[in-house]
Amino acid sequence: xxxxxxxxxxxxxxxxxxxxxxxxxxxxxxxxxxxxxxxxxxxxxxxxxxxxxxxxxxxxxxxxxxxxxxxxxxxxxxxxxxxxxxxxxxxxxxxxxxxxxxxxxxxxxxxxxxxxxxxxxxxxxxxxxxxxxxxxxxxxxxxxxxxxxxxxxxxxxxxxxxxxxxxxxxxxxxxxxxxxxxxxxxxxxxxxxxxxxxxxxxxxxxxxxxxxxxxxxxxxxxxxxxxxxxxxxxxxxxxxxxxxxxxxxxxxxxxxxxxxxxxxxxxxxxxxxxxxxxxxxxxxxxxxxxxxxxxxxxxxxxxxxxxxxxxxxxxxxxxxxxxxxxxxxxxxxxxxxxxxxxxxxxxxxxxxxxxxxxxxxxxxxxxxxxxxxxxxxxxxxxxxxxxxxxxxxxxxxxxxxxxxxxxxxxxxxxxxxxxxxxxxxxxxxxxxxxxxxxxxxxxxxxxxxxxxxxxxxxxxxxxxxxxxxxxxxxxxxxxxxxxxxxxxxxxxxxxxxxxxxxxxxxxxxxxxxxxxxxxxxxxxxxxxxxxxxxxxxxxxxxxxxxxxxxxxxxxxxxxxxxxxxxxxxxxxxxxxxxxxxxxxxxxxxxxxxxxxxxxxxxxxxxxxxxxxxxxxxxxxxxxxxxxxxxxxxxxxxxxxxxxxx
Ligand SMILES: [Zn+2]
Numbered sequence: 242x243x244x245x246x247x248x249x250x251x252x253x254x255x256x257x258x259x260x261x262x263x264x265x266x267x268x269x270x271x272x273x274x275x276x277x278x279x280x281x282x283x284x285x286x287x288x289x290x291x292x293x294x295x296x297x298x299x300x301x302x303x304x305x306x307x308x309x310x311x312x313x314x315x316x317x318x319x320x321x322x323x324x325x326x327x328x329x330x331x332x333x334x335x336x337x338x339x340x341x342x343x344x345x346x347x348x349x350x351x352x353x354x355x356x357x358x359x360x361x362x363x364x365x366x367x368x369x370x371x372x373x374x375x376x377x378x379x380x381x382x383x384x385x386x387x388x389x390x391x392x393x394x395x396x397x398x399x400x401x402x403x404x405x406x407x408x409x410x411x412x413x414x415x416x417x418x419x420x421x422x423x424x425x426x427x428x429x430x431x432x433x434x435x436x437x438x439x440x441x442x443x444x445x446x447x448x449x450x451x452x453x454x455x456x457x458x459x460x461x462x463x464x465x466x467x468x469x470x471x472x473x474x475x476x477x478x479x480x481x482x483x484x485x486x487x488x489x490x491x492x493x494x495x496x497x498x499x500x501x502x503x504x505x506x507x508x509x510x511x512x513x514x515x516x517x518x519x520x521x522x523x524x525x526x527x528x529x530x531x532x533x534x535x536x537x538x539x540x541x542x543x544x545x546x547x548x549x550x551x552x553x554x555x556x557x558x559x560x561x562x563x564x565x566x567x568x569x570x571x572x573x574x575x576x577x578x579x580x581x582x583x584x585x586x587x588x589x590x591x592x593x594x595x596x597x598x599x600x601x602x603x604x605x606x607x608x609x610x611x612x613x614x615x616x617x618x619x620x621x622x623x624x625x626x627x628x629x630x631x632x633x634x635x636x637x638x639x640x641x642x643x644x645x646x647x648x649x650x651x652x653x654x655x656x657x658x659x660x661x662x663x664x665x666x667x668x669x670x671x672x673x674x675x676x677x678x679x680x681x682x683x684x685x686x687x688x689x690x691x692x693x694x695x696x697x698x699x700x701x702x703x704x705x706x707x708x709x710x711x712x713x714x715x716x717x718x719x720x721x722x723x724x725x726x727x728x729x730x731x732x733x734x735x736x737x738x739x740x741x742x743x744x745x746x747x748x749x750x751x752x753x754x755x756x757x758x759x760x761x762x763x764x765x766x767x768x769x770x771x772x773x774x775x776x777x778x779x780x781x782x783x784x785x786x787x788x789x790x791x792x793x794x795x796x797x798x799x800x801x802x803x804x805x806x807x808x809x810x811x812x813x814x815x816x817x818x819x820x821x822x823x824x825x826x827x828x829x830x831x832x833x834x835x836x837x838x839x840x841x842x843x844x845x846x847x848x849x850x851x852x853x854x855x856x857x858x859x860x861x862x863x864x865x866x867x868x869x870x871x872x873x874x875x876x877x878x879x880x881x882x883x884x885x886x
Contacts, residue, residue: 365399
């Protein structure tokens, strides 16, 4: 694990123009450099690099970020991989945290697991191609279903014979540790083979390492499960695995779309027919981790399911998660009791494409239509349906998308749009309220983890501010100052602006309306407590993409200034061209406004406690506290609006 200060050293050393130049031919244009965007096809340059801000931004496809982000994007690296890559380029030695005894044992175990899984795959594969049983039963099964040898090779398919312990015996003979065989579930507790008389589908992680197996039983024994999977281990987590992703990921990126199917053979069939951007969630509903895996490669998912009712139900499971994660979801229902496997074999590549061209529908609109038709002549059902639809739309965090869906839903349901908007906003408020503050920011407590894991822990797209309240406007302004000017000295002291801000807002942090802003302030607080500084570079190269985006937004988009805001909110909105030269007065004013608002909430909270427990022993203390805060609030009021007392 890389030490924090090493990470910051790399981030501070990395010059965006030097890094981009390795991939893009850049030309000077004013204070910026421009070139052809490496992330989308274009003939005239819309890709811009700002050496002074140390960021890049493409005005064509919208991609933007800092040096670390650029490397992550172009090399498809994780955050940690990008840091290692840049450290090498800038010859910075990374200080690694020492592994504990336990870490080391775990690492050894993982190595052993990988070796054994590799061996098991070769063993089963060999049985499929070279044993009589494998050829007669296994190969025959696939041949009958039209699979080519090359496809079986590609997916590493194997066969487990119907013998009690042939695999286990041979493994022990070869010197593999029986405890590891048991832990991987290849051998059961009686030291017999786990997979018997089954076709073996190896399960790979996204880099193509075998991490486990699924076995489909041959013959028609009714009493045993058709499919069994390896148990979870340190290398295999079912919820984090998508079948076929290691083969599909490049094509998913190229097509900017991923087909999602139910079965292993569906994936294999489509792949064989030339449709390679396809994965299966292995029969379960999509999990959050699987969605994050997909999101690394595309934001569009097309679900292909059987057209019967079960298929529709299956498509609904997990849909809320996908919507919430901001993916575009389409659906196509395979007709005539077919599945993707049988359909493509019957109709071929072209027939399949034709089907997709006409049958792919926006999932949310599809669902609205479906619910609408079901409830046409049933007023009671209809009001339930409207609520259900609004609930789904409320989960969409992108405000533009959300309003588009509301428009369309109003048309389909023949209702005034305003009714839907109002009811949607109610859901959004409810959702926000139901999350406890602790829940909203608990994931940030351990910011070590953020560095180690570039998945978007904690922030999870919560930066989209809907219904921006007056409080949120101030919270955002505070974050803007922290990001752009946090590292500036505070009034000729040895402290920074960030120190000053944190000291002033730490007590009111739990009253923040917007959990994302609260988490960002908490993040800075954690840094300061460790005596680490935060500068603009830190945010623009943050492992969480949403933090990067916000930093870019602050530094590149001119603020739309409203005179009204200055008198109403005391926000000066960065009138100067360079966002970093805030003056101390402005910062003080923003903090005072925010505190004034939050103290109102503190007082309300105390009022509630007092009225709920009028006879408790603490009530006198609570009243005292309330009066104290009222006094401070009144003083703030006079300061904020410059009223002489
Ligand atoms: Zn671009």
